[in-house]
Amino acid sequence: MAEFRKDAATARAPSADGARDASLKILIVDESPIRAAILADGLREAGFLLVERLAETRNLLDRIYTIDPDVILIDLENPNRDTLEQMFQMSRAVRRPVAMFVDHSDRASIQAAVDAGVSAYIVGDLKKERVTSILDLCISRFNAFSRLQAELESAKDALAERKVIDRAKGLLMKAKGLSEEGAYALLRKTAMNENKKIVDIAQSVVTAAELFK
Amino acid sequence: MSTRLRIGFIPLVDAAALIVAVECGFTAAEGLDVSLVREVSWSNVRDKLNIGLFDAAHMLSPMAIASSLGIGHLRVPLIAPFNLGLNGNAITVSEPLYAAILAHADGDITDPGVSARALARIAAERKTAGEDQLTFGITFPFSNHNYQTRFWMAVGGIDPDEDVSLVVLPPPYMVESLQSGQIDGYCVGAPWNSVAVGQGIGRILHFGCAIMARASEKVLAVRERWADKNRDTLDALLRGLARAAAFVEDAGNRADVARMVAARLDVADGIIARTLAGDLQIAVDGSTRSSDRYLIIGRDGAGRPDTVQAAWIYAQMVRWRQTPYSDALLNDARAVFRPDLYDAALGLQASPAGSLPPDGIGCFSGPAFDPADVCGHLAAWPKRPAARPRLSVVR
Numbered sequence: 001m002a003e004f005r006k007d008a009a010t011a012r013a014p015s016a017d018g019a020r021d022a023s024l025k026i027l028i029v030d031e032s033p034i035r036a037a038i039l040a041d042g043l044r045e046a047g048f049l050l051v052e053r054l055a056e057t058r059n060l061l062d063r064i065y066t067i068d069p070d071v072i073l074i075d076l077e078n079p080n081r082d083t084l085e086q087m088f089q090m091s092r093a094v095r096r097p098v099a100m101f102v103d104h105s106d107r108a109s110i111q112a113a114v115d116a117g118v119s120a121y122i123v124g125d126l127k128k129e130r131v132t133s134i135l136d137l138c139i140s141r142f143n144a145f146s147r148l149q150a151e152l153e154s155a156k157d158a159l160a161e162r163k164v165i166d167r168a169k170g171l172l173m174k175a176k177g178l179s180e181e182g183a184y185a186l187l188r189k190t191a192m193n194e195n196k197k198i199v200d201i202a203q204s205v206v207t208a209a210e211l212f213k
Numbered sequence: 214m215s216t217r218l219r220i221g222f223i224p225l226v227d228a229a230a231l232i233v234a235v236e237c238g239f240t241a242a243e244g245l246d247v248s249l250v251r252e253v254s255w256s257n258v259r260d261k262l263n264i265g266l267f268d269a270a271h272m273l274s275p276m277a278i279a280s281s282l283g284i285g286h287l288r289v290p291l292i293a294p295f296n297l298g299l300n301g302n303a304i305t306v307s308e309p310l311y312a313a314i315l316a317h318a319d320g321d322i323t324d325p326g327v328s329a330r331a332l333a334r335i336a337a338e339r340k341t342a343g344e345d346q347l348t349f350g351i352t353f354p355f356s357n358h359n360y361q362t363r364f365w366m367a368v369g370g371i372d373p374d375e376d377v378s379l380v381v382l383p384p385p386y387m388v389e390s391l392q393s394g395q396i397d398g399y400c401v402g403a404p405w406n407s408v409a410v411g412q413g414i415g416r417i418l419h420f421g422c423a424i425m426a427r428a429s430e431k432v433l434a435v436r437e438r439w440a441d442k443n444r445d446t447l448d449a450l451l452r453g454l455a456r457a458a459a460f461v462e463d464a465g466n467r468a469d470v471a472r473m474v475a476a477r478l479d480v481a482d483g484i485i486a487r488t489l490a491g492d493l494q495i496a497v498d499g500s501t502r503s504s505d506r507y508l509i510i511g512r513d514g515a516g517r518p519d520t521v522q523a524a525w526i527y528a529q530m531v532r533w534r535q536t537p538y539s540d541a542l543l544n545d546a547r548a549v550f551r552p553d554l555y556d557a558a559l560g561l562q563a564s565p566a567g568s569l570p571p572d573g574i575g576c577f578s579g580p581a582f583d584p585a586d587v588c589g590h591l592a593a594w595p596k597r598p599a600a601r602p603r604l605s606v607v608r
Contacts, residue, residue, distance in 0.1 A: 059395075061380075079383035081256040085285070086354050086381035 025050040027069035029057065029078060039073065060084070161199040168202035171209045215246040216446050221258045222249055222271035224478040225384070226403040226488045227298030227431045229470060230510055231271055234457035236473040243449035251477065254383065255353045262434060263289040268443075269450065271297060272434040275355040275526045281437075281549045282527075284536045285354060292440055293432035294447065294554035295454050296522075299515045301430050301508035302358055302421030303406040303493070304365065306398035307391050310335075310347070311416045323502075325419050325577050329369025336376045348378040350387050350399035358400040360529040361424045367594070368578045373533075391415050402430070403488040403508060404480050411484070413497035420493075422506040426575025427513075429522035432550075440554070451558035458511030461489070513569070518550035521573040524584035532591055543587055 026048055030036040033055060040051045052067055054060070057080045064072065064084075074081055165187065172183040187205070191198045218240075222228040231249060234240045240247045252258045255273055259280055262270040277291045306314065314322055317331035336347055351358040363373040373379060382390055382399070388409045390396045398418070399405075409415035421428060433454065440447050461470050471486035478485070487493055491507035494500070509515045527546035531538045572581040580593045 079253040079385065081254040082353050082383055083381045085256050 025052070025067070025069045027051075027064065027067055027072045028053045029060070029072060029074040029080065029084075031055055031057070031078060057083075061086075164199055164206060165202045168205040171205055215241070215244050216449075217246045217248070218268045218446070218450065219248050219250055219266065220269045220271070221252045221261055221267040222477075223252055223255065223258060223384075225271075225301075225431075226474060226478070226485060226508060227301050227510065228271045228477070229461045229474050229489070230297050230454050230458040230516075231433075232474050232477050233460055233470055234453045237457065237460060239456045239460075240450065240453035243453045245446070245449055245453065247450075249477070255356075262291070262436065265436070265439075268439060269433055269435045271431055273353055273356045274429040274432050274522065275357065275360070275530070276353065277432055277434040278523060278526055278546045278549050279355040279530070279535075280434075282536065282542055282545055284530065290437040291434045291549065292437045292551050292554070293434055293518050293523075293549055294440065294551045294558070295433040295451050296429055296516050296518050296550075297431040297433055297454075297458075297510070299430055299509040299513070300420075300422045300425075300428055300506055301402050301488075302361060302400055302428075303403075303417045303507075304362065304398060304400045304419045304421075304424075305387075305391070305406045305409050305415040306418050307394070307396075307415055308413075310397045311418065314418070322418070323423075325365050325423050326368055328418060329365050329367075329371070331369070332366060333369040333371045333376070336371055340376070346376065346378050347398070348380060348396045350382040350390060350396045350401070351379050352384055352401055353381060354535065355530070357421065357425075357428050357430055357526075358402075360526070360533070361421055361428070362400045363533055364529075364576065365419070365424050388412065388414060404478070404484045407484045407488065407493055408480070410494050410496060416497075417493060417495035417502065420502065420504055420507050422504055424577055426506060426570045427509075427522075427573060429519065429526070429550075432518065447554065448558035451555060455511075455516055455559050458516050460511070462511035464490075517555050518552050519573060520547040520550045520552065521582070521584045523547045523550040524587060525574050525582055528582070528587045528590060531587070532594065538588060538591070547584070 026043055028036050028039050028051065030039070030053070033053075036053045036055065040053055043051045052069065054063060054067075057078065060080050060083050072084065074084060165184075168187060169180055169183040172178055172186060173180060176183075176186075178186065187198050187201050191201045194201070220231060222231055235247050235249055250261075250267065252261070255276060258267070258270045258272055259276055261267045262272070263280065272291075272293075274293065274296075277293050279285055280288070281290050281292075282288065313335050314328055314331045317334045318327050319330060320327040322328045322331065332347070339346065349362055351362055353359065359379065362379065366373050366377065371377060380396065382396070384401050384405045387396070387399045387401050387405050391399065391409055392412075392414045398415070400421070406415075406417050410417055421430075433450075435447065460466050467486055467489055468482075470489060471482045475482040475485045488508060489510075490503075491505050492501060492503045493507065495502045523546050524543060527536075527543055530536045530546075536542065572583070574582045576582070580590060582590055
């Protein structure tokens, strides 16, 4: 059975010039074949080539894993939304943008939904032009979420690296009577010579010092 | 000039107070023009409430807490100033599973401890034989259906994340899935247990109240900000609901209530009347089981939100690894239930508490629940492996 393997951060957004990444896989879950067709056509016209439709919702999760979509669009009147929610709740690896369609809509309510921080996007009748804007919204929100997570992770990593490098500098300064700049220069030179990252060399220094204690 | 309100609900018997409040004109008498909007999924109810398409909603009690804590979805603070129903669930199993439980039982299977141990033996045998795991349907990850099913199974020694599959299914699909063999049983609210029994597809094994004597099942949920800005409207709504809940419990009104609820749910009056009476047919042979605790709407102080219930729900979220434990989260969970708003709106006419279980919950097994020591309560259960929850998939 296929699983969602791609990292959340790899979901692609439209590029700046408006061209869409054709490889974004979009799954439409809708029991109405006409609405699903309108939606699929709109998406294809906008440049999304990988659009799949599911009308039969038996074994929904199984089918979704097999299709492995980047985006799932589900009609709000489909009771299987609750089944989808289980997927998002149980598997933390799966964090996909989900756009939803409801009947009542205007610009203000879309704005309101976004302001409220709700991952719900509301359209009236399924006009093709609006589909793209839904998806843009959906993806941009998803990316904003992923970006925040990535920034948080990289900030954490950077902090951890700096601590290791600082410890290694301290050890070298003490052992070899170097200045702080001298200790850092030695780490950097060794890293360049061995074709490794400074943090890796620093970690070796720290580990070695532990062994010699 | 009346105030217009849109209130979402799921077609279940515990929406009765809302339905009766509108049908009998109790909310109109309070100056409210209420439109009840029938919904197809709990996700919809939550999202439409969150973004303001609904002013209030009939909601799974755990869902109101999950939304307020931001578990499993974006955080939108909700409050529950009225409890629409206590209990009302049941566990239904297929005829083959029922026969297997009987064959593996070491006692009377109306005792949930006996049935749970039998189920554990069946699950173990299936594993040894390399057969598919038993699969049970629940209605939502944040629901008493999930927590009661897990509580029951765990008493028998089953790890609900490892030894069985729990899958979320929309209630109307439960009966069909049981018939097709996709699932072996389910925990759901009325009337979906009775529907399976009526069609000879399943048997009611236990009422929810046999697992937990008192469980906050559905609340009236509103956005906290909405409540702050619309206190007079909220008070009027609570008064109308309290009157309706009392009306529902008056046996003299039962036929009328059953008719009003049945019309909104599209099911037969008879099933609704039996549900309200707590007198259910449990097998196709016509055998019945009764409990005055099966579904409680307007008696025993049911309408007044109880923060002990909120603490119990949060404890289940921690027990089943939906969220980590913290004192702050526990306090936030308790603060979702607002007996203060209920009291302010209804004054002393709050219905008197009836026979309450000593700890307010009354689980059939395990230590008494102490909301002041949730960690201690959780530690009383066998330690669970630290593995991440396995993703359940409908076969």
